[in-house]
Amino acid sequence: MRASIVIGVALLLMSSCTQAKEPKTRDRQVPHPVALPDLSRLEGSVQIQLRERYAALTTKQNEPGTPAVDLADAYGEMGTLFLAAEILDPAEAALLNAQTLAPRQMRWPYYLGHLYRTKGDIGSAATAFERALTLSPNDVATMTWLGEAALDRGRTEVAEGLFTKALTIESRSAAAHYGLGRAQLADRNYAPAARHLEEALALDGKASVVHYPLAMAYRGLGDARRAEGHLQQRGDQRIRKDPLLKALDDLLHSALTYEKNADDAGSRGEWTAAVEYLEKAVTLAPTRASPHHKLGTALFYLGDRRGAVDEFTEALRLSPSLAVAHYALGVIHLDAKEYPQAIASFSAAIRSDPAYVDARVGLADALRRSGQLKASVSEYERILKIDPGSSRARVGYEAALSELKRMRTESPR
Numbered sequence: 001m002r003a004s005i006v007i008g009v010a011l012l013l014m015s016s017c018t019q020a021k022e023p024k025t026r027d028r029q030v031p032h033p034v035a036l037p038d039l040s041r042l043e044g045s046v047q048i049q050l051r052e053r054y055a056a057l058t059t060k061q062n063e064p065g066t067p068a069v070d071l072a073d074a075y076g077e078m079g080t081l082f083l084a085a086e087i088l089d090p091a092e093a094a095l096l097n098a099q100t101l102a103p104r105q106m107r108w109p110y111y112l113g114h115l116y117r118t119k120g121d122i123g124s125a126a127t128a129f130e131r132a133l134t135l136s137p138n139d140v141a142t143m144t145w146l147g148e149a150a151l152d153r154g155r156t157e158v159a160e161g162l163f164t165k166a167l168t169i170e171s172r173s174a175a176a177h178y179g180l181g182r183a184q185l186a187d188r189n190y191a192p193a194a195r196h197l198e199e200a201l202a203l204d205g206k207a208s209v210v211h212y213p214l215a216m217a218y219r220g221l222g223d224a225r226r227a228e229g230h231l232q233q234r235g236d237q238r239i240r241k242d243p244l245l246k247a248l249d250d251l252l253h254s255a256l257t258y259e260k261n262a263d264d265a266g267s268r269g270e271w272t273a274a275v276e277y278l279e280k281a282v283t284l285a286p287t288r289a290s291p292h293h294k295l296g297t298a299l300f301y302l303g304d305r306r307g308a309v310d311e312f313t314e315a316l317r318l319s320p321s322l323a324v325a326h327y328a329l330g331v332i333h334l335d336a337k338e339y340p341q342a343i344a345s346f347s348a349a350i351r352s353d354p355a356y357v358d359a360r361v362g363l364a365d366a367l368r369r370s371g372q373l374k375a376s377v378s379e380y381e382r383i384l385k386i387d388p389g390s391s392r393a394r395v396g397y398e399a400a401l402s403e404l405k406r407m408r409t410e411s412p413r
Helices: 002-012 015-019 044-062 068-084 088-101 107-119 122-135 140-152 156-169 174-186 190-203 208-220 224-231 243-249 255-267 271-284 289-301 305-318 323-335 339-352 357-369 373-386 391-410
Strands: none
Touching: 044 068, 068 088, 068 107, 068 243, 088 107, 107 122, 107 140, 107 243, 122 140, 140 156, 140 174, 140 243, 156 174, 174 190, 174 208, 190 208, 208 224, 243 255, 255 271, 255 289, 271 289, 289 305, 289 323, 305 323, 323 339, 323 357, 339 357, 357 373, 357 391, 373 391
């Protein structure tokens, strides 16, 4: 009952929006001028994309009798492109114009809500999300973002109502379970908080951001063992994004954007999607080593060993001292029992980055497996001085010592 009242009050604040009708033609003045800013800091492909979109907007502005809905779309597309490129002031002006010209279109206030979140203006973000929710009352993503804004402002009762309402519409919404769990945690309702946070993890197991509040919930319940277990797993991987926000991430024709999206996909084990993003990144930036290295990694996880080797080799051609690419080749050679090549690759990685512990462990493992036990023991000892907690080095060290002992026992006197 309380949740319904909270939702009702929130929606009444913006009810006048539903009365607005979109003009059939451009019969109202848009108050916010939109200019193309300095684009020199952006990738060339993004500069071209922004200039083309701005030219299309200018054409619509200058055509007599352009329908308001068409002009709204032109402003909105310009605004979302600015937002994706993190050019916030022009993005705000364009999206406000789109909202004015198409007051019944929910995506423009929705994107304004995210723009204001980026700016740190949570009050304006809440107002924008309220407007979007009035226009699409059952949109779970907007409801959860409005709940997030309420949480950010310390309004846990309002947040709880919004997240609860979202779950009545979509019971398997990880974002809503995550939000409701944190709202209940703020009110020290530890048991239901833990239950909803556990459900969020069950629905989106890669969302490492859930582990910290879940640890706090278990700490509140006095369960130190579970609390510590979740603290060890905490991270910054967020809940899977909703469709409109995902569309914003995919908007820019930018190698860096595609690489970032691939990182996100890879962190979730979605290697096919990662390959698709990285192939686009490589096309746009063929002389940058990083996307080649990451594409090699994604191909390796998909089982394409030859493709992975080709990409790692190309990354090293472009950047011969790229330690992670040397290491990646070492892993492939070690897995294939190509020990001389593995030793060479791990050694090259260490020359580029002497503090690269994983490369040192790889080298020690390759030495041990190739029968160079004394050299491997020396390398394991060096690693354990650098990182005493390295379990891989400890296991390898004990295996090498055991093998040395066995060989001495079996050797003729």
